Amino acid sequence: MTRFNCYRTHLLTALAIAVSLSSSHLGLLLADGILTLSDYQTVVGQVSDAPTPATDDPILAWQGAGFSDPFVFPIDHVKKLEFQDANEINQQQATFAVELYQGDLLTCDLLSIDANRLVLKEPDLGTLQIPLDAVHRLYRVADNPTLVFAHLAGLQDWSGNHWNNEGWFEEGIALGSDRPDAVLMGDLGVPNRAIIELELSWKGAPNFHVSLGCDPTQSPEVSSGWAITSIGRTLAVFRERQHSADLDILTTLEDDSSIRLIAFLDQDADTIAVYHSDGSLAGQLAAEPKDDDEAEPSDDLPRVRIANGTGISVTNREGTTYLRRLRVAKWIGDAGPQSDTDDAVVSVVTIDGKVVTGRTAELTSDGEGLVMAADQQQETIAMKQIAGINFPRPADIESADDAIQQKDIATLLLGDGGRLLGRVQKVTPTHIQIRHAATGHVGKLPRRRVRLIHWREHRWQTIEDDLSVLQQGDHRTLGRMTTAVEDAAGGDDGERGSGLPSLAWQPRGSQTAASFTPSVSGVIRKPSASATTAQANSATADRSGRSQIDDVRKRLAELRENKSPDPPVANTKKSSDQTTKDAPPSGPAKDAFAHHVYLVSGDHFSCDVLGVAKDGLQIRSAESGVSTLPDGQIKAVQFDLKTKIPNLEQAKRKRLLTLPRSQHDAPPTHLLIAANGDMMRCQMVSIDEKAVTVTARMQELAVPRNRVTQIIWLHPEDLSAAKENKDSQTRSDSPDDLNPETRFDDHIQAVFRNGNDRLTFVPAALDDQTLYGRHGVFGDCQVDLHQLDRLILGRAIGQASGPAAYGSWAMKLAKEPVVAAAMRGEMTVPPHPLNGQKAPEINLPLVEGGRFRLSEYRGEIVLVDFWASWCAPCIQTMPMVDEVAAQYESEQVRLMTINISDADAQIRSSLRRMNIQPEVAMDIDGVAAERYQADAIPQLVVIDRQGDVAGVFVGGGDFMIARLKALLDSMTAPESNVD
Numbered sequence: 006m007t008r009f010n011c012y013r014t015h016l017l018t019a020l021a022i023a024v025s026l027s028s029s030h031l032g033l034l035l036a037d038g039i040l041t042l043s044d045y046q047t048v049v050g051q052v053s054d055a056p057t058p059a060t061d062d063p064i065l066a067w068q069g070a071g072f073s074d075p076f077v078f079p080i081d082h083v084k085k086l087e088f089q090d091a092n093e094i095n096q097q098q099a100t101f102a103v104e105l106y107q108g109d110l111l112t113c114d115l116l117s118i119d120a121n122r123l124v125l126k127e128p129d130l131g132t133l134q135i136p137l138d139a140v141h142r143l144y145r146v147a148d149n150p151t152l153v154f155a156h157l158a159g160l161q162d163w164s165g166n167h168w169n170n171e172g173w174f175e176e177g178i179a180l181g182s183d184r185p186d187a188v189l190m191g192d193l194g195v196p197n198r199a200i201i202e203l204e205l206s207w208k209g210a211p212n213f214h215v216s217l218g219c220d221p222t223q224s225p226e227v228s229s230g231w232a233i234t235s236i237g238r239t240l241a242v243f244r245e246r247q248h249s250a251d252l253d254i255l256t257t258l259e260d261d262s263s264i265r266l267i268a269f270l271d272q273d274a275d276t277i278a279v280y281h282s283d284g285s286l287a288g289q290l291a292a293e294p295k296d297d298d299e300a301e302p303s304d305d306l307p308r309v310r311i312a313n314g315t316g317i318s319v320t321n322r323e324g325t326t327y328l329r330r331l332r333v334a335k336w337i338g339d340a341g342p343q344s345d346t347d348d349a350v351v352s353v354v355t356i357d358g359k360v361v362t363g364r365t366a367e368l369t370s371d372g373e374g375l376v377m378a379a380d381q382q383q384e385t386i387a388m389k390q391i392a393g394i395n396f397p398r399p400a401d402i403e404s405a406d407d408a409i410q411q412k413d414i415a416t417l418l419l420g421d422g423g424r425l426l427g428r429v430q431k432v433t434p435t436h437i438q439i440r441h442a443a444t445g446h447v448g449k450l451p452r453r454r455v456r457l458i459h460w461r462e463h464r465w466q467t468i469e470d471d472l473s474v475l476q477q478g479d480h481r482t483l484g485r486m487t488t489a490v491e492d493a494a495g496g497d498d499g500e501r502g503s504g505l506p507s508l509a510w511q512p513r514g515s516q517t518a519a520s521f522t523p524s525v526s527g528v529i530r531k532p533s534a535s536a537t538t539a540q541a542n543s544a545t546a547d548r549s550g551r552s553q554i555d556d557v558r559k560r561l562a563e564l565r566e567n568k569s570p571d572p573p574v575a576n577t578k579k580s581s582d583q584t585t586k587d588a589p590p591s592g593p594a595k596d597a598f599a600h601h602v603y604l605v606s607g608d609h610f611s612c613d614v615l616g617v618a619k620d621g622l623q624i625r626s627a628e629s630g631v632s633t634l635p636d637g638q639i640k641a642v643q644f645d646l647k648t649k650i651p652n653l654e655q656a657k658r659k660r661l662l663t664l665p666r667s668q669h670d671a672p673p674t675h676l677l678i679a680a681n682g683d684m685m686r687c688q689m690v691s692i693d694e695k696a697v698t699v700t701a702r703m704q705e706l707a708v709p710r711n712r713v714t715q716i717i718w719l720h721p722e723d724l725s726a727a728k729e730n731k732d733s734q735t736r737s738d739s740p741d742d743l744n745p746e747t748r749f750d751d752h753i754q755a756v757f758r759n760g761n762d763r764l765t766f767v768p769a770a771l772d773d774q775t776l777y778g779r780h781g782v783f784g785d786c787q788v789d790l791h792q793l794d795r796l797i798l799g800r801a802i803g804q805a806s807g808p809a810a811y812g813s814w815a816m817k818l819a820k821e822p823v824v825a826a827a828m829r830g831e832m833t834v835p836p837h838p839l840n841g842q843k844a845p846e847i848n849l850p851l852v853e854g855g856r857f858r859l860s861e862y863r864g865e866i867v868l869v870d871f872w873a874s875w876c877a878p879c880i881q882t883m884p885m886v887d888e889v890a891a892q893y894e895s896e897q898v899r900l901m902t903i904n905i906s907d908a909d910a911q912i913r914s915s916l917r918r919m920n921i922q923p924e925v926a927m928d929i930d931g932v933a934a935e936r937y938q939a940d941a942i943p944q945l946v947v948i949d950r951q952g953d954v955a956g957v958f959v960g961g962g963d964f965m966i967a968r969l970k971a972l973l974d975s976m977t978a979p980e981s982n983v984d
Contacts, residue, residue: 040067041085042514047480052434052452065432071477071525073506076515080429081413086458102155104141105443106398108178110424112146118368130448137396139443144393151356151392154193154333159418159456163191177416177459178424179329182321190318192221196335197272197313204330206263211235212323218272221316230314231270231277242279244290253288255279269336272313352395353377353386361386366394414442418457429458475510477527484512486529488771489520503769504751505799523751526800531793601761603641604782607809610762614642617691628764632783636718641811645714650811651678663930664724664816665906672721680714719816749802755788756795764788765802837957838938844948845936849926852912857901857926865897866976869946871939873905874915879943882961886945887921889969896977903928947972
């Protein structure tokens with residue numbers, strides 16, 4: 006059965022995946038295709054209704070993903086249209102397929118044949134009258150047991166679970182590769198006895214390898230049985246067996262040429278014969294003697310499969326190789342090759358393998374038979390017995406390569422594997438109108454029946470210096486960003502409102518600009534003039550299209566690598582409604598500002614800090630003039646631009662950012678960082694040119710300004726929300742909708758060339774080289790496009806943004822253990838996870854001075870008692886624990902009590918009330934309590950002489966004391982008191 010209608014399911018599956026990806030990455034617009042322009046720009050989107058063209062030249066309206074309006078391109082600027090939703094396969098069961106010498110391949114019904122023409126009926130194009138000298142062959146696709154594979158329908162026939170065919174591409178009617186060692190492999194159902202017709206071409210020197218009857222589940226290196234391979238400029242047929250190999254020279258190859266061969270492969274008999282297209286024998290390999298299986302294996306020879314295979318693979322070893330034709334049929338009977346000569350001989354191959362030749366062929370009046378005439382003799386063959394008809398090749402016939410090089414000739418690849426060459430006259434969302442190249446017939450094909458339209462390369466005009474590049478996923482276009490203009494009926498002033506729809510993009514070659522949608526996702530880079538551009542603009546008028554394309558590719562590569570130097574700085578312009586701030590008279594360079602501010606939202610930019618205003622910080626910047634930043638929106642200020650974000654050890658950083666319980670009512674609001682690395686938690690009062698005035702430990706201090714390199718805002722208001730188990734509201738200049746997918750809709754992010762500045766805002770207008778908008782923190786803003794590296798649009802902002810600078814520098818509350826309920830034995834405490842583990846290190850200050858380091862007491866038994874003055878069970882149990890420790894003092898049992906977050910005075914008062922004098926360490930930041938998982942207090946941890954946790958007691962009372970004594974008795978027994 007033919008493969009024309011056999012992959013609808015796979016195509017629809019691939020379509021579903023493609024649509025899902027395009028929908029998730031490129032906004033709300035459902036994109037069903039990819040437009041490739043002649044200079045290799047690509048735009049994802051879909052066909053739209055085109056306006057009436059001003060000239061007779063056909064145009065294409067393309068609705069790009071992320072745009073509100075379609076782009077309009079002259080069709081002669083288009084190289085390729087790919088439709089991922091091509092699923093309307095010709096379901097009408099046609100009887101035959103016709104293949105033209107120009108490359109067309111169509112399923113159809115045969116209406117008549119005479120000496121001059123072939124009349125066919127194509128389901129959508131209607132009746133086609135094809136000159137007989139343009140027809141290569143006609144073969145049966147319905148109920149034809151001999152036909153296996155009859156077309157190249159793109160890469161979809163060559164994909165599977167075992168090979169992905171990377172490095173190969175579709176170009177017109179061919180599959181090609183310019184990647185070294187790229188392998189095209191597919192399971193094409195090659196039968197044991199097969200007729201394989203293939204045509205290859207190459208650029209430069211030939212360097213390819215074709216495997217026939219290979220195993221498609223294995224790599225080509227171990228699956229080759231029969232092969233046609235180039236060795237230098239010699240073409241050979243090659244057979245590799247388990248322990249031997251054989252070859253025969255076929256012909257000599259030329260550079261930049263092509264070859265068409267017909268191979269008769271008999272895998273059962275282990276033979277292959279290869280013929281030229283004129284029917285002459287090129288070479289053959291006979292079967293090897295049967296004692297091959299008895300040969301001893303050699304480690305020097307590859308292990309090659311002997312079993313018959315059903316696959317075909319093509320390897321481009323170097324240079325560029327194209328597979329232009331491939332046809333696989335069952336070899337039935339003794340039918341030999343049919344020649345492609347200019348001798349006017351028509352040959353008919355029947356289903357049973359019989360070959361009948363004649364000078365003419367005509368259909369009988371009832372259409373049930375074909376009359377073959379030769380040398381005054383006639384023979385009638387029943388049509389239902391005909392497998393194929395081969396027609397003679399005229400000497401002056403135009404080849405497929407010649408046809409597609411004609412101006413405006415396009416190749417249409419259909420969803421059912423067919424091909425059609427012609428001039429595309431119109432492309433709409435529903436149909437494609439084409440003038441058939443071979444017949445001149447004008448007809449329409451359903452748009453969803455077409456998978457790909459490929460035009461030859463067109464010459465392109467010179468490259469402008471001032472073009473930017475818009476990148477959306479893997480797709481890029483060169484063009485210009487402009488202010489969007491509303492249709493005359495759409496508004497009073499002709500301009501769109503604020504947000505991304507206020508801006509538009511006009512790709513190079515498009516007759517129109519299209520405004521962005523709020524949900525667009527992309528990046529715009531602004532390159533500088535380069536040597537590549539200068540060369541392009543100085544090119545002569547007769548410059549080749551290929552060299553023009555190379556210039557564009559270099560431009561896109563330059564933009565990807567971001568190697569463009571900074572261009573001259575342009576003046577900025579004050580917004581017309583900017584009445585609350587003083588904008589700078591011109592656009593100063595970023596190095597004109599001495600400081601850098603970081604916002605909670607992730608934005609950061611150069612500025613001058615002027616001082617502390619009410620509830621905020623007053624600054625001056627190129628983007629906002631003089632403005633006030635609310636404290637709640639600021640994360641940090643750098644006074645020394647060479648400074649870096651502090652990189653502290655985890656333990657030190659944790660202590661620094663943990664708020665003790667004693668400071669809950671008056672938490673620090675800022676963290677000052679000095680040039681020597683010293684840090685101080687404080688509350689900032691004011692800033693001027695000489696000093697930063699702060700309050701720390703109930704004292705007001707003036708720190709010299711030149712000693713402070715950074716100030717970090719700690720935002721204690723978030724701690725209150727966390728304490729009340731409420732979600733802290735994120736301060737951001739994004740919309741109220743904080744959904745990660747949509748939070749940056751309608752926003753644009755300016756990333757500056759200095760590498761330090763990044764600003765996110767809602768755009769409003771574009772005037773010359775200044776972009777105006779409104780920032781969520783300081784209101785009206787403007788950015789000088791000359792100072793930008795790139796503009797990030799909409800949802801791409803979230804994808805490009807990493808963690809905000811200083812984002813992890815946030816205060817957290819010290820852990821507050823709950824009061825244990827277990828005061829008597831009736832409470833069952835589960836085994837503690839620290840039992841039997843190495844005791845975590847403790848390094849804390851003592852109330853009476855000095856430090857307690859647990860590691861210094863190795864060899865002793867240490868009782869670590871976590872407590873707090875506000876914990877009644879702690880106050881009740883501590884004297885009992887102190888008394889037990891004293892009883893075991895001679896056994897080197899040491900008690901260390903650890904207070905959780907009480908002040909010195911409160912600790913001393915509690916000890917006096919309990920009338921005990923144990924050593925007390927202060928866990929001000931709750932680090933030790935967290936390490937020992939002291940979620941409830943009192944908690945007593947017993948650490949043995951080896952430094953391991955021997956027991957953990959949560960709660961207090963007589964029962965706990967009895968258990969503690971029992972444990973200590975066992976640990977201090979003579980047999981246990983051994984190091």
